[in-house]
Amino acid sequence: MGVPEHELPQSYTLFTPGNASSPKICRDFVRSALETLGLGDLADTASLCTSELVTNVHQHAAGDVHLRTAVEATHVRVAVYDESFTLPTPRRARAADAGGRGLFLVTALSDLCGVTSTGRGKGVWFQLNR
Template sequence: MTSTAIITDNAPDASFLFLPRTGLEVVFARGHGSGNGAVALVDLLWPQRIRGVVRAGLSCWERPALIADAELLVTELVTNALRHGRGDVGVRLSFVNGHLRIEVRDGSPEVPEPQAASSLDEGGRGLFLVEAIADDWGISDDGFITWCALYLHDAP
């Protein structure tokens, strides 16, 4: 049987699905005001919450070597989803073909592209970080999911 649970009391519109040895999935409703290049005050804690979920999942799966990179990658992808997407945000971690795959669904068919950020810009480097850290990354054909993958060095 698969269970769903609320992440925190402060996040009543979130569901968490943990699948032992397979992966996990989190879906949460964005607050009003996120999108169109902005993240609403009510949504500022989501990247931190999702990092905690990723850390817990990878700890349970005995994959501590992936935690730091996975936390950074999911932070960048979730922040981009909040800033540029619409509707609910979904995060999925799964083990596929010797990789940890991180997928973030943002509810928008607009294809994200790396931006050229100047040294004075506060943002605009997220996809460059994803490209630098992940072993692979891409966007689904319909544009709704941005994904990245980390190689499992000890995979059979």
């Protein structure tokens, strides 16, 4: 089914502290929004990518998480904003490393992704085409 075209665009916003519980809360929020709008086919990928970006805020950035999910006629874009001006730098994880693959996963699974500087930090986003 899906959301009717005349009801688009729609956006959903969530603010959470940048702590260890935030990746799950944000992941569930995105999944719920997409499934409710009839976009469950994008929910697994969107929730995984969201979790990776929010985990990066918890581990490497400062301040709270501002999550924005925008649903357009042609795509869904999820942006994760934080209060750090330090841009993310993908690194090549070794086989034995427990982490370091998040940005590569987001790049591989999304149709587009990028970073936007804001006056109060940055936003890292990904887009999934519908």
